Amino acid sequence: AAGGDAALSTESLLADLELLSRALRDVGFRPADGGRLETLLARLRSFGLRLVAFDIRQHSRVHETAVAELLERAAVCGNYLDLDEAHRSQLLADELGRPRPLRLPGLELTPTTAEVLETMAVVREAESQDPGSMSTWIVSMTHDPSDLLEVLVLAREAGLWRCEAGSVHADLDVVPLFETIDDLLHAGTRLAALLDTPLYRQHLAARGNHQEVMIGYSDSNKDGGYWMANWALHAAP
Structure with missing residues (x-):
């Protein structure tokens, strides 16, 4: 020992x-x-030593604002929140292909962004001691492929994800949670677009080609009512 x-x-x-x-x-x-x-x-x-594995769950809007702040502070993109989905996804994919981090040492961030990165750091520490103990990051209110790519950018900042010489190493599974009626009905199309992103395919390969997907019954009930929500859950591709 x-x-x-x-x-x-x-x-x-x-x-x-x-x-x-x-x-x-x-x-x-x-x-x-x-x-x-x-x-x-x-x-x-x-x-293992953990008895059960823990999942982390965070709202997509939190990831969005955190990535927007990092991109702006690094002088990469000052209007990320104004971009359409196609430009967001392309920007994030390009960013993930670069090894350098967005956050410079000593850079002060807003409390929300700092908290997300601190949570990622806790996950990294847990995974370094007991792989699989805290390796699932759920994105609530997933709407678009960029919602998952944003998590990978944040994971890279925390040392949970990296792309070196065209090879991806990932210590985190990113799980979309589709909750609104519209998102449930278009989940298949949006997942297909995500899987068409070469770097995300590499990420999946690094995680054993396994993609978990969640569908939400609580918020869909609030969004469309009981009958519509149940139909959307049934019809979700």
């Missing part, structure tokens, strides 16, 4: 306990019921 200053992780603890289990078996110790050590190993393999 590593020294006392090393962070405890599921993998390191498993390695130590499996070593202990093999050593006991090598000297002939084989309890009929498997023993407490084997029970502990089974639980650790199933649940």
Whole structure:
């Protein structure tokens, strides 16, 4: 095992306990019921140190304003919020292809933007110690592909995502949550546009080619009423 200053992780603890289990078996110790050590190993393999994984959920508008602030402060784009969806998506894809961050050391940000980046930093710390413990970021009120690309830009700023020499490394799954009637009815089209973005396809490949999608029943009920909401949930592609 590593020294006392090393962070405890599921993998390191498993390695130590499996070593202990093999050593006991090598000297002939084989309890009929498997023993407490084997029970502990089974639980650790199933649940890790976390028991359950945590999801992070944030409104798309928060990501939008945070990215707009970073782009403006970095003198990349001063009118991001005024751009249409096509120009936003292209700008974000171009930005993700660049290795340099938007945030310079010592740059003061608004509380909302700072909080988003601080949350990303917590996720990065958790993932470094126990991969999979906090790797899902849900985007509530997803409307367009740019809503997910914005999260990747913020993840890059926090060290959770990077593109180097054309290769993407990602420690975060980004999950769209479609909640309004209009978004539910157009979810398939918007997902198709997202998947047509080459850099997002690379992101998915880095995450095992798995894309989780969520559809919301609460806000869709508020938006269109019970019957329309249920039809939209049923019809969502």
